[in-house]
Amino acid sequence: MTWNWDMPGWPVFRYDAAALAPFEQRFLLSSGEILGAVHHVSAAERDQLRIDLLSDEAMKTSAIEGEMLDRLSVQSSLRRHFGLSPDNYPTKPREKGVAEMMVDVYGTHAAPLAHETLFRWHTMLLSHDAGLEAIGAYRRHGEAMQIVSGRVDRPTVHFEAPPSGQVPAEMDRYVAWFNRTAPDGADPLPALTRAGLSHLYFESIHPFEDGNGRLGRALAEKALAQNIGQPSLIALAFTIERARAAYYAQLEQHQRTLDVTPWLEWFAQIVLTAQQVTLDRVGFLIAKTHFYDTHRSRFNDRQAKAVARMFREGPGGFEGGLSAEKYVAITGTSRATATRDLQDLVAMGALRRSGERRYTRYWLRLGGGGADPG
Known part of the structure; x- marks a missing residue:
């Protein structure tokens, strides 16, 4: 099997920009709708919206990988990190780590990407895992990094990443590409195109021993935030988790080719759906305010x-x-x-x-x- 990273032309992905243009336009319009809607809720409600969305993202980005977290513990960690009134619910290592990463993604979205950014996120996410050889560093093991399923004695190999020895050079090139395609970079790309490519490109290198999916989705969030100039606060992982099987199928299919228009179209639709989820939540907050204004005293x-x-x-x-x-x-x-x-x-x-x-x-x-x- 030939993987995308072993093909001539890697890592230059081919896609139809004209086919993606309508998605890009809808994304920008919806981003403006979200910004306008958020202005209609109070500061306290905006804080709660931020906590709710980030905790859902933390929960779902972990659930995609089969890891179930304690929602109240995640929210408690987020409240502490944002300096909001803390509760007495105990924070747990896994929940604390993913909450720290989400806050860092949110707070440093405008900063250029660096290896140190990824090492910091990886440490936050996996510092509790004593079984990993490399935490806060790219993988070093000699055996092949494979995504497999099925029986141990007869596994199905869905993807095999570049050997560990190639990872530092691949990641040098990835970080340079991410910063070069930013809105203020030398070769800026539209928001959805850049976010979709950044995720597929990162997952195809699979540079860490564990946590690549969660970090790859964080990078897509960072790309979207940079392109709209503020944290996107969209329910990306929440929406991907609802389409988990299709998500993995799309990744598997497009890690075998450099022609990625179908992947970018699929990813763009996921982002647009995620934006609608956020708009629905803002509308829910506004309706909640009106509801209590009418009924609270009764x-x-x-x-x-x-x-x-x-x-x-x-x-x-x-x-x-x-x-x-x-x-x-x-x-x-x-x-x-x-x-x-x-x-x-x-x-x-x-x-x-x-x-x-x-x-x-x-x-x-x-x-x-x-x-x-x-």
Whole structure:
């Protein structure tokens, strides 16, 4: 099998810029929409939006690699790093590390890329892993770096990266390319094209012993942020995780060729979808403000607790809606009281009801702002 890095012309990828132009235009328009929408939320809500989006990105970029994190621990770490009011939830090494990396990506987006940037991120991400030979450094092992699946005695090789001895030179060239194609570089590229190429190019070198996927997605975030002049705050990893199988298939396919227009089109659509996720979340925050302006003074303590819990579920709300049983579990009240409270919330227009009897479910009524699928 011949891989892209062993082909004549590497690392010059070929693609149809004209086919990508409509995606690039939509990306810039949506970036402006996000910026305008964010201005309509309060400073406290912007802080919460930042925490929610970054914690989701931390969770999902790890989930793509099969690693499940504690969301509350990630959020606690993020709050500490951003100097927000801390909570008492304990921070754990994995969660602390990925939170540190996300904050660093966010805070240093405008800085040129350097080897030290990648070493710093790698150390943050994997300092807890005593089993790695090289942390905060490119891989050095002599055996082939392969992406495999299947049985140990009969593995399927999806990709084999360049030998470790080639990595320093490959990464010198990669870092130079990343900075040269930046908006203020010698050969600037459009945002989606640059982000998509930066990710595929990095994954094809696979320079670290572990963590390459998470670092590669961080580089795509950095590229997008540099091209729009501020942290993108889009749900990139969140959206990729929803299309995980297609993501890996696209990478595998395009690590065997230098013709990458289909990869860039796929990646561009992922970014545009991620932008819409962010716009939906901003709309949810605005709707939440209007909701509380209308209803806050009318809730009893149990109702206030249940409603706050529903909002913590985000724009999608509880999967399947809020049931009376969930209300009892949240508030600790009796079933009869739960039924009266819920009927009262429907009557005042705070919740919408669907179904009958044991299939009755309740949804936040936000006037089109989210969490009301009906």
